[in-house]
Amino acid sequence: MTAAPLMPDSTHPCRRRKSYTFFWCSLGVYAEALLFLLSHLSDACELPRPFEAMELKGTPKLFYAVGEKIEYKCKKGYLYLSPYLMIATCEPNHTWVPISDAGCIKVQCTMLQDPSFGKVYYIDGSFSWGARAKFTCMEGYYVVGMSVLHCVLKGDDEAYWNGYPPHCEKIYCLPPPKIKNGTHTLTDINVFKYHEAVSYSCDPTPGPDKFSLVGTSMIFCAGHNTWSNSPPECKVVKCPNPVLQNGRLISGAGEIFSYQSTVMFECLQGFYMEGSSMVICSANNSWEPSIPKCLKVTFY
Structure with a gap:
């Protein structure tokens, strides 16, 4: 026996599908559901x-x-x-x-100890994973090893430093470089202490042109096997005779113009100077800045 199909109740407003009543009725049902939901969500x-x-x-x-x-x-x-x-x-x-x-x-790494003659600083203010530790040494000592260590996470709940802590050793320098046509003091020492210094000088020459010391005459041991400056050079430096047309030398006149010789100029009456009144003989055998010009004063 076949059951009779359930027929919609035509008397209920929401069943009148061919009228606008169905729309408003459905909207009311949704509104009631929304109010019910909001009443629960508000709590x-x-x-x-x-x-x-x-x-x-x-x-x-x-x-x-x-x-x-x-x-x-x-x-x-x-x-x-x-x-x-x-x-x-x-x-x-x-x-x-x-x-x-x-x-x-x-999770934290183990707290690190200060090395002898040095200190450890936690850059990020902690020694938990992600933090960094920086090692420094007292003056006269240098860091041997990694100067910065990182705290690294291992698994879920362990952390470790990514290297061994460094140590501090005294700073020493090997002898400074030798130079051509010159020498330095303390040539009998094989190992130089921190801040120990040497002075360079040039050898004498048999002729009239002497060697000039170009660069820093004194250097010192500034770091592990590191000198404070490059060594100087000993070479002959000669600048040409400085001639200024419509002008004259007022100081520094001579027969030979060697390294760092300085001369000053002035222009004759009726001329004005373009450039620097003072020039110096440089290491490349030229005047720096270049010799000025004396130009005639023109009246309009």
């Missing part, structure tokens, strides 16, 4: 904000009923610190109590 808690150190267990929901509890766990790289609670409850005022990630602390 609920939203999902708490994310935390740096902990995360929610299980699948999160958009809304939680009053009295409903949620449970957290520490994220990777963090350890649980008792007696902090990892459970929060949705209160009637729509807040979670208690709610804090203070119970999860960042």
Whole structure:
């Protein structure tokens, strides 16, 4: 026996599909459902904000009923610190109590010791994973090894430094470079202490053109096998006779113009100077700046 099909109740307004009554009736049903939903949501808690150190267990929901509890766990790289609670409850005022990630602390590396004749500084203010430790030495000593170590996370709850701590050793220098046509003091020493200095000088020449010392005459041991400057050169430097048309030398006149010889000029009456009135003989056998010009004064 076949059951008779259920026929829509034609007396109900929402069954009159060929009229506008159906539309308004349906809208009313949706409105009632929405009001029902809002009345329940107004008495609920939203999902708490994310935390740096902990995360929610299980699948999160958009809304939680009053009295409903949620449970957290520490994220990777963090350890649980008792007696902090990892459970929060949705209160009637729509807040979670208690709610804090203070119970999860960042995994730390072992605290490093100051090296002899040196110090260790934690650049980021801590020695937890992600932090950096910088080693420095007292003056007269230098770092042997890695000067900066990084605290690296291992697995979920371990951390280690990415290298061995360095140590500090005294600064010494090998003898400074020898130079052609010259020498330096303390040639009998094989190892130089920190800040120990030598002075360079040029050899004499048999002819009239003497060697000039070009560069710094004194250098000192400034770091491990590092001298404060490059050694100087000993070479003959001769600049051409400085001639200024429509002008004259007022100081520095001579027959030979060697390294760092200085001369000054002035122009004759009726002429004005273009350029520098003072020039110096440079290491490349030329005057610097270039010799000036004396130009005739023109009246318009």
